[in-house]
Amino acid sequence: MKKQNVRTLSLIVCTFTYLLVGAAVFDALESETEKKRCEELSALEKQVIKKYNISKDDFHVMELVVLKAEPHKAGHQWKFAGAFYYATTVLTTIGYGHSTPNTVGGKLFTMCYAIVGIPLGLVMFQSIGERLNKFSSVVIRNVKRMLNCKNVEASEINLICVVTTLSSLTIAGGAAAFSRYEGWSYFDSVYYCFITLTTIGFGDMVALQKDQALEKKPEYVAFALIFILFGLAIVAASLNLLVLRFVTMNTEDERRDEAEALQAAQGAVRLEGDVITANGSILSGQPGTIGGDSSSNEDAVSVCSCSCYPGRSSGRHRYTVRRSPSKIAHLLPLQPMGLPSAGPETLVCSELPPLHTHRASI
Incomplete structure (x- = not known):
C-alpha cells in the first residue's frame, strides 16, 4: 500500500479517535454542570411563577421578550456599522449568530454574498499569510547573520515558532482590550479571541453587544474589526505553514513512489x-x-x-x-x-x- 494511502487512513482513524476522546472529556466536564444549571433554572422559574402569580404561558412570553431584546441592546444591528460587522462575520466564516437576517431578501443575499465572499476571504488571508511568512523569513535570516550562525536560512520550524509567537501575542493583546471594554475576565477574553480567530464563532460571547457600542463607540468598533481581520491573517499564516508541511510530505511520498515505479520499469x-x-x-x-x-x-x-x-x-x-x-x-x-x-x-x-x-x- 502506498504511503499516501497509509497516511490518509491513519488521519481518518486519528481524527475519529480524537473526536471520541473529545466527546468523552466534554461529557465528563460539562454534563454535571449542565444538569445542575437546568435544575436551578427550573426551580427559579417556579419561584417566579408562584411569587408573581403568573401562568407558565406568561412566563414563556417574558422569556421570549428577553431573548429577542438582547441583540438590540447594542444599538441598531442593521445600520452601516452593524451591517459591516455582520458582513465581516459572514466573509470570515465566524458566524456568531448574534444577528441574523429576517427578510427573504436578506437571507437570499446572505447566501449569494457568502458564495463569492468566503473564497475571496480565504484567498486574501492565505496571500497575506504567505507575505507574512516571507517577511518573517527575511527577519530570521538577518537575526541569524547578526548572531553569526553558520546556517542563516529560515527553516520551517523557525517560521512556525515566529508566527505562533505572533498569534499568541495577538490573542493576549486583544484579550486585554476586550477585557477592559466588555468587562469580561481576562480568561474569558482570551477564550473569546481564540474562538474568534479560529473562526469557530460559538456566539456565546460577542463583542459590541451592549451599551449601544455600535452607535456610541466608533473607535471600539474600528478596533474590533481591525483585530478580527489582522488576527485572522496572523492565524492563517500559522495554519498555512502547518498545512503546507503536510502537503509537502504527501508530495514527497508521491514523487518517491513514481521514482520507484520508473526504476522498476527500467529494470525489466x-x-x-x-x-x-x-x-x-x-x-x-x-x-x-x-x-x-x-x-x-x-x-x-x-x-x-x-x-x-x-x-x-x-x-x-x-x-x-x-x-x-x-x-x-x-x-x-x-x-x-x-x-x-x-x-x-x-x-x-x-x-x-x-x-x-x-x-x-x-
Missing part, C-alpha cells in the same frame, strides 16, 4: 511477449508483442542464422535489445560451446537453454 527485460523483471520473475504476455504493441520482425536487428522462428522457412531472427546482455547474463545462463566471443549485442540461438529456443528475444 522484455522477451517478445514476456517480461523478465530485475528480480528474475517472468510476466507472460501476448506473443509477438512488446509493451502491448505488435512488433514487426523487420524492425529489429538480425542476430541468429537458424530457421527456428515460427512462420518463417529461412532467414534470421530479429530481436529488440532493451538492455545490454551483459546486465542480464544472470537471467540467461550460457553454455560454453568453444565459439569465439561475440559482440555485446550478439547471442547465438544454440547457446540458449531448450526452454528458450524459440523465445530468446532480448
